[in-house]
Amino acid sequence: MKLEFLGHDERYIVEQSLMTLFPLEKPTYDAVQPEDEAWCRLAAEETAADCQVTAELHYHGYTAAWTFASPLTGTDFEKEGQRRYAVAACFYLAFLDLYPKLPEALRAAEKLTLPPWGMLTGVRPDKPITRALMEGKTPEEAKRELKARYFVPEERAALALETGAVGYQALKRLEKRDIDLYVGIPFCPTRCAYCSFVSQSVERSFSLVEPYVKALIAEIRAGGEMVRKNHLRPRTFYMGGGTPGILTPDQMDAILTALEESFDLSACPEITVEIGRPDTITAEKLAVLKSHGVTRV
């Protein structure tokens, strides 16, 4: 789908939404031509008080349009988020306007459905709930906000509330000098079509894995020193990605050894290594994880 942006450059969020709403479309940024079958023009205008976005959506002869405004308040950083939200919401609402106009056969051919999580993208739909609870809102208010702001249906909002409330309880248990440790392995065997993570397929970047592991180990050791100096206490450890399953057993062993030597993990109730791709799992790798006390895969 051709995307034309006027008055903003919110590529990331629009491309994430495009993947969810139009799973077969790839974003391009060439100028829109009269013969184009799929394009969307998203224009933003700002006053001191708000950001107003208009969307024009053309899809295989069907058209939709929407206008959406979001107030701009707070710091520059907060305003950036409000702008991004306004563009994403406007794109989503234009899609909702388009969807009922499309014939069944076209929807089926293009794999278009109404997204079960409203306009949310990514893998943490409970995040807005946890944030709202941290701001002091009641669970009911947090859920209402998720439904109103992100157009999440009741059933999914209830699920997000359940999950977000658990996350909030875990956060509340952290004391002042407690920290969470995260190690990212930004490589995957191949790239999944729906992926929103920072990751490279090893087909394209195999030669980077070994130098990355070396640099990572140096960083783990430096991080350990910093944590000791500042009397911080790790409470959780999570290795994610990408998918850490692409590491060889020796690379996994080297990283986890550096980790154990650099940090005191005795206060971590859970040590997690994410292996999201079954094609990367071997008995040897699982044995390495077990030997380092990993409690959750």
Ligand code: SF4
């Ligand atoms: S395995 Fe995970 S991180 Fe890697 S491409 Fe697939 S979804 Fe993205």
